[in-house]
Amino acid sequence: xxxxxxxIVMLNIYIILVLSLNIxxxxxxxxxxxxxxxxxxxxxxxxxCLMQFNYSFLLIVAIVLLVNGLLSLLLSYSSIKLKxxxxxxASLGFQMIVYTFLYxxxxxxxxxxxxxxIPSLRFFGVFSLTATWQYAIVTLIAVLLVVYVFKRIKASxxxxxxxxxxxxxxxITALGRDTNRFKTWSFFFSSVFAGLAGVFYASYxxxxxxxxxxxxxxxxxISALFIGGIGNIKGPxxxxxxxxxxxxxxxxxxxxxxxxxxxxxxxxxxxxVAIIYYRPQGLLGERGTAR
Numbered sequence: 001x002x003x004x005x006x007x008i009v010m011l012n013i014y015i016i017l018v019l020s021l022n023i024x025x026x027x028x029x030x031x032x033x034x035x036x037x038x039x040x041x042x043x044x045x046x047x048x049c050l051m052q053f054n055y056s057f058l059l060i061v062a063i064v065l066l067v068n069g070l071l072s073l074l075l076s077y078s079s080i081k082l083k084x085x086x087x088x089x090a091s092l093g094f095q096m097i098v099y100t101f102l103y104x105x106x107x108x109x110x111x112x113x114x115x116x117x118i119p120s121l122r123f124f125g126v127f128s129l130t131a132t133w134q135y136a137i138v139t140l141i142a143v144l145l146v147v148y149v150f151k152r153i154k155a156s157x158x159x160x161x162x163x164x165x166x167x168x169x170x171x172i173t174a175l176g177r178d179t180n181r182f183k184t185w186s187f188f189f190s191s192v193f194a195g196l197a198g199v200f201y202a203s204y205x206x207x208x209x210x211x212x213x214x215x216x217x218x219x220x221x222i223s224a225l226f227i228g229g230i231g232n233i234k235g236p237x238x239x240x241x242x243x244x245x246x247x248x249x250x251x252x253x254x255x256x257x258x259x260x261x262x263x264x265x266x267x268x269x270x271x272x273v274a275i276i277y278y279r280p281q282g283l284l285g286e287r288g289t290a291r
Contacts, residue, residue, distance in 0.1 A: 004165035005132040009242045013197050016146050018224050018236040020193035024186040025222075026230035026285075027154065027162040032091040033218050036077075037098035038068050038191040040213025042198025044109055046100065047208055050119045052254050057121045057199075064195040072191035076184040095215055102210040114209025121203045135204050141182055142200065146193055147233055153189065162186055163231075222273050229285025243268070 017039060024030035042064045049055045049063060072107050079090035102109050109115065118131045121138070129135050155158045161182050165172055169179040224243040229235025247264055275282060 002132055004184065006134045007244065007248065008136040009132060009139050009200075011240060012136070012143045013201050013204075014221075014224065014239055014240040014244050015143050016059070016139075016197040016200075017221055018176055018228070018240045019143075019146050019150055019171075020190045020197070021221050021225050022230060022236045023150065023153065023190045023193075024183065026232070026235070027159060028165045028183055028186050030183050030186060031088050031222075032052055032187070032190070033088055033215065033222075034091040034095040034098070035190070035221050036213045036215065036217035037095045038072070038194035039198045039201075039217070040098060040102055040208075040210070041068055041071065042195030043202040043208050044115070044198075045195070046199035047115045047118045048108075049200040050121070051115070051117070054215055057123050058119075061196060064091070064122060065192045067190055068191040068195035070272075072188045073184065076187050080180045080184050080187075084269050092215070095218055096235070099214055100140070101103055102213065102251060109210070111210065112211075114238060115202075115206055116207045118202050118206045118208070120206075139204075140199055142196060146196075149189075157256070158182065158185070166231075220268070223268050226282055227268075227271055227275055229282025231281070231286035232284070233288075235282045235284040239282070242271075 017035065021032070021035050024032060037276055045064050045067060046060050050059045055063075075090070076093050082090055101112055105111065106113075122128045129138060154163070161177055161179075165179055167205060172179050190209070201212075220243065224239035226239070227242055228237065228239025229243055246267065250264060279285075
């Protein structure tokens with residue numbers, strides 16, 4: 001039973017991450033390669049707040065949302081005017097900067113040694129998450145909250161402008177809308193939700209190191225999003241289920257870990273190429289959302 005609860009926790013964390021990426025990429029076609037950076041920032045801030053100050057969950061989340069939000073705004077204001085691949089390269093640069101900082105700032109992050117012994121999350125200074133099933137319930141509540149916010153964003157005038165930008169920004173600009181401002185705020189929401197997932201991951205795993213937040217992780221999340229589908233809720237959920245359960249299926253088949261890791265990447269690559277070719281919007285994605 002513990003194994004099932006563990007799988008549910010990791011699935012919920014990945015659903016939050018893929019949904020967070022779906023806001024800029026699925027709604028407004030703003031591709032980013034730095035989702036793992038915001039994920040890692042949230043994880044490290046959560047770990048340091050728990051170990052150094054023993055803050056409660058809500059206070060940690062507030063700090064993470066503030067830091068990730070400010071960093072996303074700084075990145076947006078410096079690079080959002082870049083178009084297409086140039087913005088992708090800017091987000092890639094941010095990803096590499098964050099990873100380099102996490103790896104080399106040994107006094108703060110302990111560098112390649114990582115941070116171990118991270119305490120469990122506390123609520124209101126009284127209740128602590130001490131069991132895997134408790135994390136499964138709390139992360140599920142967080143998923144439902146993120147789903148609710150995503151639905152509200154998409155149904156709002158703000159979200160309708162983002163969706164209309166899929167087919168081009170010129171008509172929106174002609175109507176007097178500042179498309180850069182809309183993309184900036186979509187990037188903001190994406191970063192804060194990724195930070196929330198990082199807090200859960202750090203506390204649940206009780207150990208983090210920079211290798212958990214590399215460019216490979218960002219590409220992994222993009223693969224999950226495009227395999228499942230972009231522009232709605234069902235697609236990211238399916239993509240998260242795919243990337244979480246595939247390693248478990250390979251483990252039950254009996255492949256050695258050394259082969260399983262490489263085989264998993266091959267399967268991801270083949271699935272992604274096939275879906276982009278035959279169904280660009282993803283398995284459950286909305287038509288008209290692919291680049």
